[in-house]
Amino acid sequence: MNALIYLLLLVSFYCNLILAFPQQKVTNVAPSKGCGKSHLLKGVTQYRTVESGGKNRSFGIHLPADYDHDHPYPVVLGFHGSSSIGLFFELDKKLSEPRFSEHKIMVYPNGVDGSWAGPSYHKGPVQEDLQFVTDLLSIIRSDFCINNNRIFATGFSNGGGFIGTIACSPVGGEFAALASGSGAFYTDVNGPDNGCAPARTPLPILEIHGGSDRTVNYTGGQGEGGLEPPINMWLAYWAHRNGCIEESEETSFNGTVHHLSWYCQGVEALVQHYKVDDMGHAWASTEPNLSQIAALQGPTHIQASQIIMEFFDRFQKPT
Numbered sequence: 001m002n003a004l005i006y007l008l009l010l011v012s013f014y015c016n017l018i019l020a021f022p023q024q025k026v027t028n029v030a031p032s033k034g035c036g037k038s039h040l041l042k043g044v045t046q047y048r049t050v051e052s053g054g055k056n057r058s059f060g061i062h063l064p065a066d067y068d069h070d071h072p073y074p075v076v077l078g079f080h081g082s083s084s085i086g087l088f089f090e091l092d093k094k095l096s097e098p099r100f101s102e103h104k105i106m107v108y109p110n111g112v113d114g115s116w117a118g119p120s121y122h123k124g125p126v127q128e129d130l131q132f133v134t135d136l137l138s139i140i141r142s143d144f145c146i147n148n149n150r151i152f153a154t155g156f157s158n159g160g161g162f163i164g165t166i167a168c169s170p171v172g173g174e175f176a177a178l179a180s181g182s183g184a185f186y187t188d189v190n191g192p193d194n195g196c197a198p199a200r201t202p203l204p205i206l207e208i209h210g211g212s213d214r215t216v217n218y219t220g221g222q223g224e225g226g227l228e229p230p231i232n233m234w235l236a237y238w239a240h241r242n243g244c245i246e247e248s249e250e251t252s253f254n255g256t257v258h259h260l261s262w263y264c265q266g267v268e269a270l271v272q273h274y275k276v277d278d279m280g281h282a283w284a285s286t287e288p289n290l291s292q293i294a295a296l297q298g299p300t301h302i303q304a305s306q307i308i309m310e311f312f313d314r315f316q317k318p319t
């Protein structure tokens, strides 16, 4: 019944976003070795393995339906949450749908035993998963036509926390921007300067989190896999590392969605955060999806998959 009002609000919300953060011109194209190689499977997800750290690791890769082997595409890695696999992340977040990734290559890596290193419940060392990211990028570069300056990663929950681990590690330097949903940042609890060595700053980073999250509490504390930083602390760490000043806080949807934005070394909105007060441990979506059902809630006000892709569209790796 309020659908029209809701739609209008949504449209005006996104228009504001677009006006507030005009797209930066993306110009630097660095084609990978895989350009020129033909592929039969387009527009569907295919599965591959890569040997890394003495293990056979697997991932799904989804090429655009009209994949042109001479066109260097941006790539987005999507890291699933704990007790999950890449396929579930792909279906639930809908990131392979053309409305979100028509002109991008999507990659869905699988964790060892359903999770990513960092939390105490994961058995392998952090270095093993970081090496997997390095090896994964290497195989994607050699087999597919990608733009090396436009590699991105996102993830949910444990996978969102792993985004933070990547950001603090040497392999983070391969990425143009990173985004996390409901991140459990087990490896980044010791303040801005301890245990985190970003390969490059400023590093564009975005986080979306439910204010009512009871699995990865907004206020931090003891989580399922160890101590987690309060989300506002984690954001302050990144504002510090990136040399930012807070530029704005905009509230929408009757005060339930808070959009924070930081100006960092000449770039506006390089660090961003959305807090959705009435959202639990879920991937923010205006449509029903599985992670919401698991969190015993329905759709929320904003669409993380769209916000994240629009964030990525603004950035390329400096050369």
Ligand SMILES: *[C@@H]1O[C@H](CO)[C@@H](O)[C@H](O)[C@H]1NC(C)=O
Pocket: 051, 054, 055, 056
């Ligand atoms: C990985 O898989 C290949 C092919 O099935 C097999 O030959 C190899 O031994 C496996 N490697 C490991 C480390 O399990």
Ligand SMILES: *[C@@H]1O[C@H](CO)[C@@H](O)[C@H](O)[C@H]1NC(C)=O
Pocket: 213, 214, 215, 216, 217, 220, 221, 222, 223, 224
């Ligand atoms: C999250 O916070 C709630 C309420 O403050 C508390 O009851 C719960 O134990 C916390 N959960 C975790 C995993 O820290």
Ligand SMILES: *[C@@H]1O[C@H](CO)[C@@H](O)[C@H](O)[C@H]1NC(C)=O
Pocket: 002, 006, 009, 253, 254
């Ligand atoms: C804001 O609150 C009013 C009054 O409770 C309600 O009628 C309206 O639908 C709400 N709008 C949104 C966008 O949630």
Ligand SMILES: CC(=O)N[C@H]1CO[C@H](CO)[C@@H](O)[C@@H]1O
Pocket: 091, 092, 094, 288, 289, 290, 293
């Ligand atoms: C209720 C529900 O699960 N809705 C959708 C969540 O996302 C998947 C994948 O797109 C859909 O198949 C479900 O219908």
